[in-house]
Amino acid sequence: MKRGRKMLAKAIEKIQELTNAQENCKVEECNIFGERYIHQGERLTRFTVPEIEPVQVKSLTALKEMIKNFIENDSTAINVHLPVIITARGNNIRVYTSIDNTYGRQLIFEANPIVPKAILNRFIPAEQMIINVNTCFVQDKNTDNFIQSISKLYKVSKVEAVDNGIGAQLKVTEGVNTNEAVTINPIVALTPIGTYPEINQIRRKFNLRVSHDGEVALMVCDEGIFERKVQDGLKDYFKFALDKEIERKDVILAL
Numbered sequence: 001m002k003r004g005r006k007m008l009a010k011a012i013e014k015i016q017e018l019t020n021a022q023e024n025c026k027v028e029e030c031n032i033f034g035e036r037y038i039h040q041g042e043r044l045t046r047f048t049v050p051e052i053e054p055v056q057v058k059s060l061t062a063l064k065e066m067i068k069n070f071i072e073n074d075s076t077a078i079n080v081h082l083p084v085i086i087t088a089r090g091n092n093i094r095v096y097t098s099i100d101n102t103y104g105r106q107l108i109f110e111a112n113p114i115v116p117k118a119i120l121n122r123f124i125p126a127e128q129m130i131i132n133v134n135t136c137f138v139q140d141k142n143t144d145n146f147i148q149s150i151s152k153l154y155k156v157s158k159v160e161a162v163d164n165g166i167g168a169q170l171k172v173t174e175g176v177n178t179n180e181a182v183t184i185n186p187i188v189a190l191t192p193i194g195t196y197p198e199i200n201q202i203r204r205k206f207n208l209r210v211s212h213d214g215e216v217a218l219m220v221c222d223e224g225i226f227e228r229k230v231q232d233g234l235k236d237y238f239k240f241a242l243d244k245e246i247e248r249k250d251v252i253l254a255l
Helices: 002-025 059-078 126-136 143-151 223-241 243-247
Strands: 028-030 037-041 044-046 055-057 084-089 090-095 107-111 158-163 168-174 178-184 189-191 204-210 216-220 251-253
Touching: 002 090, 055 059, 059 084, 059 090, 059 107, 059 223, 059 243, 084 223, 126 143, 126 216, 143 189, 143 204, 223 243, 243 251
Parallel strands: 055 107, 084 251
Antiparallel strands: 028 037, 037 044, 084 090, 090 107, 158 168, 168 178, 189 204, 204 216
């Protein structure tokens, strides 16, 4: 008798488990505060638009063509809202769609330029600095003057410096016999290859420092100004390259 009751209790328990499992598998759509949700068991999932895989590009020319193609073809095919919004933080450009019917924006394009890696904010031998300036900076009169000013530090065993904030007087000792006074400017203006080739490279100010053993460093002293000038250059480029799209309000420059 007891055995029969146990078997009956287990059967009832199994039926309840199957009923709960069936209830958890049930899927229904519901509306909460004007938003569409999928209700399944204890889970409530909001409807969202399928994500678009963002395209990575390396030039402004490629980005311009991608944006034009998206507006003319892709936006209609996948029913994505216009206008597209172009934002930038320094060289990093991101292009987003407008808000869709699920109150979300989608990243569709991202651009970063290919630029040489200049050595900044750390001390390196003068020989390495000359190579650094020759390969990573625009070659002009300023770079020539800069290289000449540090060429005396090419092979030194000792440097004594007196820096008054306007100019640094260096007493360079090469080997054991050579003593020469060299004057360098603590602030130098150079043009690194630091942004997209489609816009003008930006001349920057650096603080030139020299260690006691003749190593030199270019310390960045215009970080915020450089970022702003890059954005100004990008804005001018897109105003010309996407003039018709901007006029039709298919593109918004958030720069």
